[in-house]
Structures are given as structure tokens and as C-alpha cells.
Amino acid sequence: MPDLEPIIQTHNASISMPIACPVVTGEQLALPDGSALTQLQVHRMLPGRRWVFSAAWQNQAVFAKVFIGRQAEKYAKRDAQGAIWMAEAALKTPALLWQGHAKNGQAHVLIYAAIPQAENVHQVYAQTEVPQRLMLLEKVVQVLAQQHAAGLLQTDLHLKNFMLANGSVWSIDGDGIRKKTLSRRACYQQLAALIAKLSILDQQAWVPDLLGAYQQQRKWSGQISQNQILAWAKHYKAQEVREYVERKIFRNCTDVIWQQTATFVMAHNAHVALPELTPDALELAMRAGSMLKEGNTSTVVRTRLAQLDAVIKRYNIKNMLHAIGRSWRPSRAAVSWSNAHRLQYHEILTPQPLAMLEKRLFGLRGQAYFVSAVSALPDAFTFFNTISDEALRSEALRQLALTCYQFYLLQISHGDMKATNLQINAQGQIVVMDLDSMQQHRCAKRALRAHVKDIRRLLQNWKDDTSLYNALLQSFHAVYVDHMPLKLAGISI
Numbered sequence: 001m002p003d004l005e006p007i008i009q010t011h012n013a014s015i016s017m018p019i020a021c022p023v024v025t026g027e028q029l030a031l032p033d034g035s036a037l038t039q040l041q042v043h044r045m046l047p048g049r050r051w052v053f054s055a056a057w058q059n060q061a062v063f064a065k066v067f068i069g070r071q072a073e074k075y076a077k078r079d080a081q082g083a084i085w086m087a088e089a090a091l092k093t094p095a096l097l098w099q100g101h102a103k104n105g106q107a108h109v110l111i112y113a114a115i116p117q118a119e120n121v122h123q124v125y126a127q128t129e130v131p132q133r134l135m136l137l138e139k140v141v142q143v144l145a146q147q148h149a150a151g152l153l154q155t156d157l158h159l160k161n162f163m164l165a166n167g168s169v170w171s172i173d174g175d176g177i178r179k180k181t182l183s184r185r186a187c188y189q190q191l192a193a194l195i196a197k198l199s200i201l202d203q204q205a206w207v208p209d210l211l212g213a214y215q216q217q218r219k220w221s222g223q224i225s226q227n228q229i230l231a232w233a234k235h236y237k238a239q240e241v242r243e244y245v246e247r248k249i250f251r252n253c254t255d256v257i258w259q260q261t262a263t264f265v266m267a268h269n270a271h272v273a274l275p276e277l278t279p280d281a282l283e284l285a286m287r288a289g290s291m292l293k294e295g296n297t298s299t300v301v302r303t304r305l306a307q308l309d310a311v312i313k314r315y316n317i318k319n320m321l322h323a324i325g326r327s328w329r330p331s332r333a334a335v336s337w338s339n340a341h342r343l344q345y346h347e348i349l350t351p352q353p354l355a356m357l358e359k360r361l362f363g364l365r366g367q368a369y370f371v372s373a374v375s376a377l378p379d380a381f382t383f384f385n386t387i388s389d390e391a392l393r394s395e396a397l398r399q400l401a402l403t404c405y406q407f408y409l410l411q412i413s414h415g416d417m418k419a420t421n422l423q424i425n426a427q428g429q430i431v432v433m434d435l436d437s438m439q440q441h442r443c444a445k446r447a448l449r450a451h452v453k454d455i456r457r458l459l460q461n462w463k464d465d466t467s468l469y470n471a472l473l474q475s476f477h478a479v480y481v482d483h484m485p486l487k488l489a490g491i492s493i
Contacts, residue, residue, distance in 0.1 A: 021051045021066060023107040029055075029066065030103035037064050037111070050075065054114065061114040062097065068107045075175065076108035082174020083112070089150035091143065092170040115165045122159035125198075134206055137198070138213040139169045144194060145217035147171065148187045153180040157193045187214075188224050192232035196240065199347050200409045201402075203233050204481070234409075241345050241440075245338045255341075266357040267337060275306045277355055282369050286312050298332075302374060309374040310354060315436075317367055331358045332436040333368035339435035340372065346410060348403065349431040351375040375431055380419035381461065384468055394471075395428035401475035403430040404455060408485055411441045413450030419461040448485060455489040 021042075023029055029037040037055040043063070044052040051066040067076045076099065086093040094112040102109055121140060125133055140162050147154065154161065156176035163170040182190070191214050195203055207230045215222060250267060252258045257268040264279055275281065289303025292311070299314045315332045330338075337356035344350065352373040359366035378386070380400070387393045400422070407414065414421070415437025423431040441447035455476075462469045476486055 020047070021045070021053075021107075022068065023066060023102040023104060029053075029064070029109070031098075031109065032101065032103050037062070037109075057097075057111055061116075063094070063112045063114055065110045065112070066102070066107050067109075072108045076110055079173075079175040080110055082177030083110075084174070085150075085152055085177055085179055086147075086171050086174060089147070089152060091146060091150070092168055093174075094170070094172060115163055115170055118163040118165040118170065120160055121162040121164050121169065124164050125159055133202070134209060136164065136169075137206065137210060139164075141191065141194065141210050141213045142217045143169045143171055144191065145187075145214050147177075148182055148190065149218060151179055151181045153178045153182060154190065157190060158197050159194075184220070184223070187218075188229060189232055192229050193236050195229065195233040196236035198233075200234075200237070200406055203230060203237075204409065207233070238440075238442075241342060244345060245342045249338065249341050250334075263361070264357055264359050266355060269352070269354045272308070272352070272354055273306065274308065274354060277305075277357060277371075279357065279359055279367070279369075282312055282314070282357065282371070285310075286314065305354075305371070308354075311351070311372050311374055313370045313372075315368045315370070331365050331368035333358060333370040335438070336370040336372075336435045339438040342412075342438075342440060343432060343435070346406065348406060349425070349429055350435065351431070351433065370436075375423055375433070377423040377425050377431055380422040380424055380430075383424040384462075384465075392428050394475075396424050396430075397468075397471055397475040398479065399424075399428050399430050400458075400472065401479040403432065404451075404458065404476070405479050405481075407454065408447075408451050408480070408482075411444065411447035411451075413439050413441065413447065414454050415439065415450075417454045417458040417461075419458075448488070451485050452488045455485065455491070459489075459491075 021029075024040060027038070027040060029040065031037070035058055037053065037057050039056040040053045041055070042051060043054055044050075049067070049069050049072075053064045053066065055062055055064050057064070065076070065079060067073075067079075080096055080099050083093060083096045087095070094115055096110065097113055098109070098111040100109060101107065121136065125136060128136060140159065143162065144154070144157075154176050155178055156173075161171065161173045161176065163172055191211065195207060195210060198206070207226050211222075211224075211226055211229055214220075249256045250258065253270075255270055257270050259266045259268065266277055268274060268277065285303045285305055286299070286301040289301040289312070291300075292302055293300040295316075297316055299316060301312050301314075303310060303312060313333070313336070333356050337353055340350050340353035344353075353370075354373060355371040356369070357371075358368045383396065384393065387396070406412075414432065414435075416434060421432070421434040423433060425431060439450070441450060459469065459472065462472065473491055476491060477483070480486055
């Protein structure tokens with residue numbers, strides 16, 4: 001994840017927060033030449049290190065990067081040098097208008113021209129229909145090829161480092177740019193690193209087109225296989241996701257507030273306003289809620305936290321032997337927290353994770369809680385039993401098979417594919433529930449075995465409904481490009 005958001009000029013890009021930058025006085029930033037940055041809006045901040053503002057300067061719209069702290073000069077020079085290199089390579093990139101110190105000398109400041117009517121490629125990609133997505137990505141790949149041809153390397157390659165304005169793709173964020181002549185293999189690995197930022201289904205579908213766009217821009221002949229590019233992309237994606245869901249969300253970061261006391265640890269969704277959460281507060285909220293499930297190993301309650309409807313799943317300790325066995329392993333609450341973020345990272349629907357709390361005694365884990373947003377959608381049993389719209393029914397079956405196929409490609413197994421653990425929304429999309437048995441396997445053979453087991457368990461839900469069962473089989477056949485897992489699951493082709 002990058003430290004700085006790219007330069008953006010949109011109406012809703014700014015962050016609604018106080019401008020707590022120490023070199024900003026009276027909502028303006030004074031410069032040594034007597035000019036000032038005014039009309040400041042925060043677009044990104046890393047407290048104590050750097051800020052990105054949209055602003056007005058000398059009667060023009062600009063973006064300013066403000067660096068403070070011990071390494072401010074280093075980062076400012078690196079950002080400016082990258083911008084200069086991109087401009088020298090004749091790439092479309094915001095002009096560096098000014099660089100120097102703030103008037104009080106406590107910050108390094110870079111001022112860039114704003115790109116009129118620009119949109120971040122990452123946002124455009126997420127909001128655009130599929131055919132236009134591919135055209136956009138081909139343009140980005142062509143710009144990446146131009147960077148490589150100019151001897152420039154992106155060390156933090158992602159879609160947020162490109163902007164779209166008037167049909168043209170711009171390169172931004174000089175901080176990650178290095179001057180380096182790349183081998184062909186390294187160039188293709190960079191292409192794979194960019195493709196890794198796409199959803200797994202888009203990767204599968206578009207590698208041939210994106211590889212072709214890159215080779216055409218470089219005037220290279222095809223000396224590398226599409227499968228090699230795809231294998232690199234999947235590897236990079238897996239590394240990126242593991243870093244996020246196994247480490248980053250278990251400490252303070254942009255998305256998570258981490259709290260640790262002598263008696264518990266807690267991860268809290270940084271983007272959702274929740275009351276102060278402690279074990280006692282969660283128990284009180286559970287007593288005030290309505291019971292959804294009461295069992296030996298877990299208790300599930302729907303309740304309210306402040307103004308928010310929430311589901312609290314408490315993982316119980318049955319006895320002393322169970323307590324010893326659970327004390328040294330990640331709790332099932334932590335597993336659910338990690339897997340919810342994993343699915344969101346892969347753009348697979350699941351109720352929003354709100355918090356995870358583990359009781360601790362001398363560092364050993366005890367009772368644990370996973371808090372998520374309420375999803376009041378019908379489960380798959382209810383949906384298919386009540387749906388009368390044939391088009392929506394067919395779409396839901398396709399989406400169900402598509403979700404399974406994504407799991408297969410990602411080497412994810414759910415572990416309990418009951419119809420009650422799958423919800424379906426009004427567009428036929430699948431919402432995945434009950435994540436404490438989910439795994440993302442590193443071993444392909446284990447992943448395949450687990451996936452076959454998932455398919456068999458899913459089909460058991462409708463073994464007595466011949467019509468629905470056969471329709472689901474047809475959806476599997478249509479969606480799965482690789483039929484091997486279907487054959488292993490006993491589904492005749």
C-alpha cells in the first residue's frame with residue numbers, strides 16, 4: 001500500500017478532517033518568496049511525516065506535497081527527482097512548479113500543477129463496465145511500457161499511480177520512480193505486478209490482451225508465455241494479500257485501529273464510528289440483543305453498537321483442556337477478522353468486519369469476539385425457495401458458480417458451504433458468511449482437495465431439488481474454464 005495518494009482533482013477527493021499540519025497557519029501555508037498556498041484541502045496525510053493538499057497558488061489550482069520530520073528532505077528530493085525524470089521522458093505527468101522550504105523552515109514543499117478533470121485510474125476501473133475496463137487498462141499498460149523504454153522503474157506499482165484525463169493516462173507520484181535499465185524479464189515482471197492489482201477473474205480474462213498491448217508498445221515479439229505472466233501476477237497478489245490480512249490489519253494502519261491492554265487486544269475498523277469496546281461492553285451489548293445461535297463453542301447475537309446494527313460472535317471456551325488448546329493459536333475471531341478482509345481485498349462480498357477482540361492472560365488467548373455489520377439478506381435456501389423471477393434465479397446460480405470459481409483460482413476453501421452460510425442480494429450476487437473455517441492454501445494440491453470438498457458440500461444443499469441441482473451443475477459447467485475440480489467432485493461433464 002502506498003504512503004501517499006496520487007494527485008487528484010475531483011470534487012469528492014478531499015478528506016473531511018482538520019488540517020493538523022504544523023506548518024499550516026490560518027488555513028494557509030506561507031512560502032519564503034511571500035506567496036502562500038491557500039484554499040487547502042487535505043487529500044492524504046501521514047501524521048508526523050507528510051501531507052498532500054489541493055490548493056490555490058499564484059491564481060492556479062495546484063497540489064502540494066508537504067514533508068516534515070527527520071527524513072523530509074530525502075523524501076522530497078526523491079519525489080521531485082522522479083517527477084523530473086518522467087517529464088524528461090516526455091510522459092504525461094503534472095509539472096513540478098516549485099520546490100523548497102516552507103517559510104518557517106520546518107517542512108519541504110513540492111508544488112505540482114493540478115490535472116484538470118482528472119480521475120484516479122483505480123477509481124475509474126472500479127466504477128466502469130467491463131469492456132471499458134479493458135480499454136482503460138490497455139492504455140495504462142502502454143504508459144508502463146513507455147516508462148520502461150525510458151529506463152524508468154516503478155517501485156510501488158499500482159493503479160493509483162495513474163490518472164485519466166480527457167482520455168489520456170498520466171503518470172504521477174515520482175516518489176516510487178527510479179532510473180534503471182530493465183531486462184526483458186524484469187519488464188514482464190513489472191507488467192505482472194500491475195496485472196496483480198486486478199481481480200482474479202480479470203487477470204484470467206485479460207492477460208493475453210494486456211501482454212499484447214505491452215509488446216506492441218515496445219515492438220517486441222512474443223517470447224514469453226501468457227501462463228508465465230499470470231503465474232507471476234498470482235504470486236505477487238498472494239504476497240500482497242498475505243501481508244495485509246496476516247500482518248497489517250493486526251496493527252495500526254489506515255484501515256485499523258489497534259489497541260492492546262494487559263487483559264485484551266482489539267482491532268477496530270478505522271472507518272466506522274463505534275463506541276469504546278471492551279469485553280464488558282461487548283457482553284452488555286450481547287445481553288441487550290437478540291440471540292441468533294447459542295452453542296458450546298460459539299454464541300451469536302444481533303445487537304446495536306451506538307447507532308449501528310451489528311452481529312457479535314463470541315467464541316467460547318468449553319473447559320480447561322479447550323482453553324489450553326486455544327491459548328497459543330490465533331483465535332477463531334482473529335481468523336474471521338482476517339478472512340473478512342481477505343474477501344474484501346478480492347472484491348468478494350461479505351458483511352463488513354467491524355472489530356475483533358481477544359481476551360489475554362499473561363499473553364495467552366482466551367475467549368474472543370468477532371463483530372460484523374448486519375446482513376439481512378435471505379440465505380441461499382430461502383432465496384431459491386421464494387424467487388419467481390427466472391432471470392434473477394439464473395443470475396444467482398451463475399454468481400454462485402462464479403464465487404466458487406474465484407475460490408478455486410485463489411486457492412481458498414470455505415470449509416462449510418452450507419446454504420445458510422451464503423446469502424444472495426437483489427442483483428443475484430453472493431454474500432459469504434461464517435468465515436472461521438476459511439483458508440487460503442499455499443499448497444495447490446491441498447487447495448484442490450479442499451475445493452472439491454466445498455463443491456460436494458454445496459451440491460448437497462439441493463440434492464433433493466432436481467431442477468435446481470441440475471441448473472447449478474449447468475452454471476458450474478459454463479463458468480469453470482478448468483473442469484478438473486468438477487470432475488474430481490463427481491460432476492459429469
